[in-house]
Amino acid sequence: MLIRIEPAVPDESDAVFSVLDEAAAWLQDQGIKQWPAQFSGVDDWRAERINAHIEAGHVWVVRSRDEIAAVVTLAGPDPDYAHGWPTDADDALYIYRMAVRRAHAGRGLGTHILNWASARAAALGYSWLRLDCHRDNESLQHYYERAGFERVGTVVTSIDPGGSRPSGQTYTRGSGALYQRAAGTVQIGSDDPYDPTGEAAVWQAASELVNSVKSDDVESVVDPWNTALEQASRVLDNEARGVRQRNGVWYRVISGSTS
Numbered sequence: 599m600l601i602r603i604e605p606a607v608p609d610e611s612d613a614v615f616s617v618l619d620e621a622a623a624w625l626q627d628q629g630i631k632q633w634p635a636q637f638s639g640v641d642d643w644r645a646e647r648i649n650a651h652i653e654a655g656h657v658w659v660v661r662s663r664d665e666i667a668a669v670v671t672l673a674g675p676d677p678d679y680a681h682g683w684p685t686d687a688d689d690a691l692y693i694y695r696m697a698v699r700r701a702h703a704g705r706g707l708g709t710h711i712l713n714w715a716s717a718r719a720a721a722l723g724y725s726w727l728r729l730d731c732h733r734d735n736e737s738l739q740h741y742y743e744r745a746g747f748e749r750v751g752t753v754v755t756s757i758d759p760g761g762s763r764p765s766g767q768t769y770t771r772g773s774g775a776l777y778q779r780a781a782g783t784v785q786i787g788s789d790d791p792y793d794p795t796g797e798a799a800v801w802q803a804a805s806e807l808v809n810s811v812k813s814d815d816v817e818s819v820v821d822p823w824n825t826a827l828e829q830a831s832r833v834l835d836n837e838a839r840g841v842r843q844r845n846g847v848w849y850r851v852i853s854g855s856t857s
Contacts, residue, residue: 630735
């Protein structure tokens, strides 16, 4: 599966909330008390943070064939947990609300996102890629541990969320299991049968990182910098395709020419 990872634009906020709502509903169906029943249409601190992250360019959409297959937020430390990290909280890039649509689940997309985020953290000069997850969700904790993250602490915090709760009524956040992995590290294991060693994932993460540093397009202007990055990204993406082809995947060539 070929993907592109790009910053969400404000006009895509509904699409971002749709992916999060789908993931939240699935968690509810599984009996996992990690996220609220839905994110959209709720006036609370979560919705405020998500909208603020979209406006700031911190929310990224993962596209597959121009469909948004997943979303993830990369931003600075959550102030509720900043004191719980073993080293400087500002020396890390933080993952929040990674969600994959069910139609794309089970394809190793989460691994690709984490590898890309790790490469981006290193490119931005950070030492760590970090996240906090639900203290009671052991399956999610094991997922991140398999992805190379190490648990480095636990923080229990209470806040006044406002919005749907009466002012002054505190809320104890379920999250607080703190995990980190060194920036720039890539998980080389893979559940992809056409990429058993994870080599293709490495090439693809590099391709996505190169593509993500393009400058903003200016209409009717050819930017040599963007052109060079697009070419480099395609070279790296072709390496990923080559690995999968050697392991048996078949790509259909679609021609746009007419006779």
